[in-house]
Structures are given as C-alpha cells and as structure tokens.
Amino acid sequence: xxxxxxxxxxxxxxxxxxxxxxxxxxxxxxxxxxxxxxxxxxxxxxxxxxxxxxxxxxxxxxxxxxxxxxxxxxxxxxxxxxxxxxxxxxxxxxxxxxxxxxxxxxxxxxxxxxxxxxxxxxxxxxxxxxxxxxxxxxxxxxxxxxxxxxxxxxxxxxxxxxxxxxxxxxxxxxxxxxxxxxxxxxxxxxxxxxxxxxxxxxxxxxxxxxxxxxxxxxxxxxxxxxxxxxxxxxxxxxxxxxxxxxxxxxxxxxxxxxxxxxxxxxxxxxxxxxxxxxxxxxxxxxxxxxxxxxxxxxxxxxxxxxxxxxxxxxxxxxxxxxxxxxxxxxxxxxxxxxxxxxxxxxxxxxxxxxxxxxxxxxxxxxxxxxxxxxxxxxxxxxxxxxxxxxxxxxxxxxxxxxxxxxxxxxxxxxxxxxxxxxxxxxxxxxxxxxxxxxxxxxxxxxxxxxx
Ligand code: HEC
Ligand code: HEC
Ligand code: HEC
Ligand code: HEC
Numbered sequence: 076x077x078x079x080x081x082x083x084x085x086x087x088x089x090x091x092x093x094x095x096x097x098x099x100x101x102x103x104x105x106x107x108x109x110x111x112x113x114x115x116x117x118x119x120x121x122x123x124x125x126x127x128x129x130x131x132x133x134x135x136x137x138x139x140x141x142x143x144x145x146x147x148x149x150x151x152x153x154x155x156x157x158x159x160x161x162x163x164x165x166x167x168x169x170x171x172x173x174x175x176x177x178x179x180x181x182x183x184x185x186x187x188x189x190x191x192x193x194x195x196x197x198x199x200x201x202x203x204x205x206x207x208x209x210x211x212x213x214x215x216x217x218x219x220x221x222x223x224x225x226x227x228x229x230x231x232x233x234x235x236x237x238x239x240x241x242x243x244x245x246x247x248x249x250x251x252x253x254x255x256x257x258x259x260x261x262x263x264x265x266x267x268x269x270x271x272x273x274x275x276x277x278x279x280x281x282x283x284x285x286x287x288x289x290x291x292x293x294x295x296x297x298x299x300x301x302x303x304x305x306x307x308x309x310x311x312x313x314x315x316x317x318x319x320x321x322x323x324x325x326x327x328x329x330x331x332x333x334x335x336x337x338x339x340x341x342x343x344x345x346x347x348x349x350x351x352x353x354x355x356x357x358x359x360x361x362x363x364x365x366x367x368x369x370x371x372x373x374x375x376x377x378x379x380x381x382x383x384x385x386x387x388x389x390x391x392x393x394x395x396x397x398x399x400x401x402x403x404x405x406x407x408x409x410x411x412x413x414x415x416x417x418x419x420x421x422x423x424x425x426x427x428x429x430x431x432x433x434x435x436x437x438x439x440x441x442x443x444x445x446x447x448x449x450x451x452x453x454x455x456x457x458x459x460x461x462x463x464x465x466x467x468x469x470x471x472x473x474x475x476x477x478x479x480x481x482x483x484x485x486x487x488x489x490x491x492x493x494x495x496x497x498x499x500x501x502x503x504x505x506x507x508x509x510x511x512x513x514x515x516x517x518x519x520x521x522x523x524x525x526x
Contacts, residue, residue, distance in 0.1 A: 122242045123224035124199050124217040126207035127152070136216070146305065151216070151295035158293035161214035164195040172277065179276035193267045194259040219255060220244050235305050247306045249314045250433065253285050253321035260288065261325050262343075264332035271342035280347050280505065282462070284469035285318025286311050286477075312477035313436045315470065316385050316445075320429040322378040327422045330374075331415055340372075340414070348461040348505060349373030364456050366402045374405050377466035379421070380459075384448045384470075386428045388441045393431075397424045442478035446524075449474060453517045461508040468502050468513070471495075471520065487523040494519030 131137035131152040142149040156162050165186065167173060173185040182188040192198040196210045197218035205224065217223055226233070226241040233241070245251045260283035262269035269281065296302070298309045326344065333341040342350075349372070359369045364383075365376065379401050386394035400421045407413040437445070453467045472495055498516025501509045 121203060122222040122226075123203050123205040124197055124208050124215075124222040125205035125224060125227060126209055126217075127212040127215045128207040128209075129205065129223070129227065130216045131156075146301045148295060148297060154293050154295040155216070159295070161218075161292075162212075164213035165192075165211045166213065168192075168195050176273070176276045176278055180273065189266075190268070190273070194262070194269075198266070214259070219246060247309070249285070249310075249317035250321060250429070252289070252314070253318045254325075256285060256288060257283065257318075257322050257325045261322055262329065263325060264329050268333075269343060270333070274343060274347075282465060283318075283322060284315070284466065284473065285322070286315040286473040287469045289314060290476075310436055310477070312439075312442045312445075312474060313432065315473040315477065316432055316437055317429065319378050319381040319385060319470070320425050320432070323382045323425050324422060324429075326375070326378060327418045327425070331418050344375060346373040346375045346377075346460055346462045348508070362456055362459055364398070364402075364452070365405050365459070367405055371406075373460065375462050376401065376405060377462045380452065380456075380463060381449075381466055381470050382425055382428065384452055385437075385445050386424075387448055388437075388444045389428055389431050393424055393428055397421065397428075400424060439478050442474055446471065446474045446478065450517055450521055454514060454521075461502065461505050464508060464510065464513050465502045465505070468498050468516075471498065471517075475520075490519055491523035494521075494523055 133139075136147075136149055136151040137153065138149040139153060140150055148154075168185040168191050173191070177183075177185040177188065177191075180188075180190075182190070185191045189198070192210065194214075196213055197208075197215045198210070199222070203222060205222075221242045221244040223230075224242070226238050226243050229241065230238045230243065239245055244255065246255065257263075258267050260281055262281070269278070274280065303309065330340070330344045333344070335341060364380065367373070379397070383394055383397045383401065386397050400417055404414065404417040404421055407417060449467060449471050453464070453471065456463065475491070475495070494516050496516070497519055498513055501511070501513030501516060
C-alpha cells in the first residue's frame, strides 16, 4: 500500500502539499462511474451537536476494524482520528505557527478566536452543544454530517431518506458536499471569513478542488454496491464539475460581500502569485481567454475558467456568456460598481449551468470533450500563472480518473501516467511554477490519448 504510506508521511509532515499525492492517487484509483441523479437537498434543521465521543463507541463508529456484517465500515472514528487532518484542525490552533498568526493579528489566542474556530472546529453556538461536545474535537463528524441530536437514536434502523429528514447532511450529493467543503476551503462571507490580513499574518494560501480533496481525505467510507443502493450512483466527473461551479459561486458571492480597504478590493480574492513574485520575472504574454493587459491586477479566475471549460460542453450559449462576462469582470476589476454588477451576472450564468447539470449529470462522452478542452486550455494559456495551472492540473487528473475506462489503452497507460506526474511536477511549488514542465506533461497526456 504505497498510497497509504504516502498519506501517513503526509500527515506527519505538515508542510507537504496535496499535489504531490495526486499522481499516486491517480495510479491507484481507476474507477468506473455512472450517472448521479441529483437528489433533494436535505433541509437540516438546527439540532444539538453531541460530540465525537458519542459517535465513537466500539459498537458504533469506533470499531478498530471494519465490520463485515454492516453496511457502513464502523471504524470511521479510527480513520478520522489517526489519519484525517480534520481531527487535528483544533490542535493546529495551538501550534507555534498559529501563535505567531494570532500575535500579528492582535488576537488573545488563536484557539479562542472566533475567526479561527469557524474553520478549525465545529464552532456551533453554545445552545447547540450536547453534553459530550468538545471544541477541541476539531472538524468533527458532526461538522460535516450535521448535528446528531435527532438522528442518533434512529439512524441505524432508519432509511437514508428518514435520516436526511432528521438532520443528517446529504454529503453524497455533489452540491451539498461542495457547499460544505468550500465554506471552509475557500471561506464564506459570514462565519468562515478569510482575508489577506490573515494570510499576511502567515496563514497558508488556500486552494481547493472538490474531487481531488474528496479523494485525498482518508476514506472512512466505501463506495460499493450497497452504498450505491442506499445513496445512488457515484459520479466523480459530476463531483468535479459541481465543485468548480460551487467554488465559482462562493468566490463571486464573497467578492460582493467583503469590505474593500479604501480603493482596493480585498486581496484574498486575487491571484496571490500575481503580486508575490520577483520583479525580474518578466514573462507576460497576451492571453486570449482573459484579454488582460500587461500589469493588470489579477483576480483568482481559476475556478471561473474551469467553469467556462465545462460549460462549453453543457451549454455553448451559456459558455459564451460566461466568457464575455468573465472578460468584462476581470478587466473592470478595480471599479467597485461594475464589479458588483458583473459578479451578479456571472453568478447567474454559473447557477444556470449548475441547474442544467443537476438535471442531467455529465456522461463519459461529455467527460472526454471536457478533458480535451482542459488540455487545450492548459497548452494555450499555461502562461496564465500558477493558480490557473494548479487548478488545471487537479481538473485534468480528476476528469481523467472519472473517464479512465474510456481513455488510454494499456500501451499508452505508462505515457499517460508519466504525463500526469510531469504535469504535477510543474506545479509542485507555487513559488517556482515551471510552465515548461507543466506543458510537457500536458503534451504527454495528449499523446497517450490518441489511438
Ligand atoms: C469546518 C471546516 C471544514 C470543512 C467543512 C471541511 N474542511 Fe477540510 N480542512 C479544514 C481544515 C481547517 C484543514 C486543515 C487541518 C489542519 O491541518 O489543521 C482541512 C484539511 C483538509 C485536507 C488536507 C489538505 C492538506 O493540505 O493536506 C483535505 C484533503 C480536506 N480538508 C478535504 C475536505 C473535504 C473533501 C471536505 C468536504 C467533504 C472538507 N475538507 C470539509 C476545514 C474544513
Ligand atoms: C476560511 C476558513 C479558515 C479560517 C478562517 C482559518 N483557517 Fe486556518 N486553515 C484552513 C484550511 C482549509 C487549512 C488547510 C489548507 C490546506 O492544506 O489546503 C488551514 C490551515 C492552517 C494552518 C496550517 C496547518 C498545517 O497543517 O500546516 C494553520 C497554522 C492555520 N490554518 C491557522 C489558522 C489560524 C491561527 C486562524 C485564525 C487567525 C485560521 N487558521 C483561520 C481554513 C481556515
Ligand atoms: C470533512 C468532512 C467529514 C468528516 C469530518 C467526517 N465525515 Fe463521514 N463522510 C464524509 C463524506 C464526504 C462522506 C461520503 C459521502 C456520503 O456517503 O455521505 C462520508 C461518509 C460517511 C459515512 C457513510 C458510509 C456509507 O457507507 O454510507 C459514515 C457512516 C460516516 N461518514 C461517519 C463519520 C464519522 C463517525 C465521523 C467522525 C468520526 C465522520 N464521518 C467524519 C465527510 C466527513
Ligand atoms: C494586489 C497584490 C497582492 C495580492 C494579490 C496578494 N498580496 Fe499578499 N501582500 C501584498 C502586499 C502589498 C503585502 C505587504 C507587504 C509588506 O508589508 O511588506 C502582502 C503581504 C503578504 C504576506 C506577508 C509577507 C510578510 O512580509 O510578512 C503574505 C504571507 C501574503 N501577502 C500572502 C498572500 C496570499 C496567500 C495571497 C493570495 C490569497 C496574497 N498574498 C495576495 C500584496 C498582495
């Protein structure tokens, strides 16, 4: 289990970035997929969060080994506790790094600051704390699955639908999952707000792709026939696509709601490497997709560009609107009124694509078309900068995995894998983005797909 070793290595060495793992994940996870029916969203009512201790007894989710007889693994607690970084999210707030961030922000301490707890713990209001609730559980079971007060007694005998009605979050639904993960991994405009001031104090840059992050979160569940019977089909292509759209929607909402600092937009919405790079790096080139002139302030458009690439397959007319509104939005990025109007238009465009996808999930053929669009975009726009290349790499890997059954034959598989590894090599280090290596990887992938 090479993969497992890499996971463990990763979680003992906090500085390792997820990208290094992806090529390996890719090798091991060639899955065949089918379509997902979008389901009703759960309207989880507010119910008490009971705490990890109440999920973790040995006959419930705290077994040391998976239960053969059960339809869920029952060792979820062990996986989460031993391998999942979410279990240590609160402990992170006690680290030297966090102390330094808190000091620079003038906070009494990171572990008591709402601004940190919002994402590093299950920070629900005190009246929703059950008896065994502990903030120090970090990003706990109920932070993702919803407060258990009303489903804890019944959920082992109830149907999945009944569980959803009593407060279990529908985390298998791509939209519901995306909204959940993105609220912390991109941040929102209310209780999970991240700013350039927090980054300036030393917080790591956030980057996210739903399907990639879903696969590198140590799995405490198994997608097998029984799972699909209970929860419906599992479609990684759809998870990737919905993830891009929801991320774009969240970013467009954030940029409207965040306060500006005087003349300036909130810099957390910009491409970090657009500013933080040596002046001697003079490699600007025209980009037909964004139409930005040299020296422009760069919005972090990575999710928008991915959304455009997938929209071309879902609805060419909507895609054209997304492109023209994106260009207008990026080029008006310093004028507050126009920015707000354009952000609203784009938000509507993206929501329409998402509704279309929820009605008719992506097929394998559409996946192939999207893959080709992503590769040509990467090849022609590799000079767009690091954030775009990084997002493209995760996207290409995710889409390849989702449609692997219909791509490269076995002769070409080695070229494909080398291509994927090379592509990730190019974006391994944000401070040393190697566009040439990224492009070389893309060309290898392209070659492997020609039969
Ligand atoms: C309540 C906030 C919150 C939610 C919700 C959340 N995460 Fe996280 N996630 C975090 C924090 C905080 C960390 C960093 C933990 C640490 O190292 O202290 C993290 C870390 C991770 C990592 C490890 C990243 C790395 O660099 O090693 C992955 C993978 C991940 N999350 C995936 C997901 C997925 C998938 C979802 C949705 C199903 C999700 N997260 C939902 C807050 C959250
Ligand atoms: C919008 C949600 C959000 C907020 C607000 C937030 N964090 Fe984080 N933080 C994250 C996520 C997500 C990660 C993991 C990033 C990754 O690896 O992709 C993280 C990672 C970190 C890390 C690095 C952990 C590691 O394992 O290397 C530190 C330290 C940290 N946060 C401290 C803080 C402190 C201190 C605050 C309050 C000032 C704070 N965070 C506020 C979401 C947030
Ligand atoms: C970062 C978010 C996150 C955290 C934290 C988390 N889970 Fe999950 N869990 C998921 C996702 C995503 C899935 C897969 C989608 C689904 O089936 O709902 C899942 C699936 C499950 C399943 C369903 C398995 C099946 O076959 O239907 C169980 C049971 C479960 N989790 C229990 C737990 C327990 C217990 C904990 C705490 C020890 C926990 N989870 C912590 C996100 C999370
Ligand atoms: C529009 C340009 C711009 C963008 C975009 C930008 N920053 Fe900054 N950043 C600055 C400036 C200006 C400073 C302050 C430099 C100083 O005080 O010397 C700064 C400071 C920082 C610092 C502190 C450096 C120090 O000297 O301690 C960090 C870390 C940082 N930014 C991270 C980020 C991250 C992460 C992003 C992306 C989310 C980002 N920045 C986006 C302009 C930018």
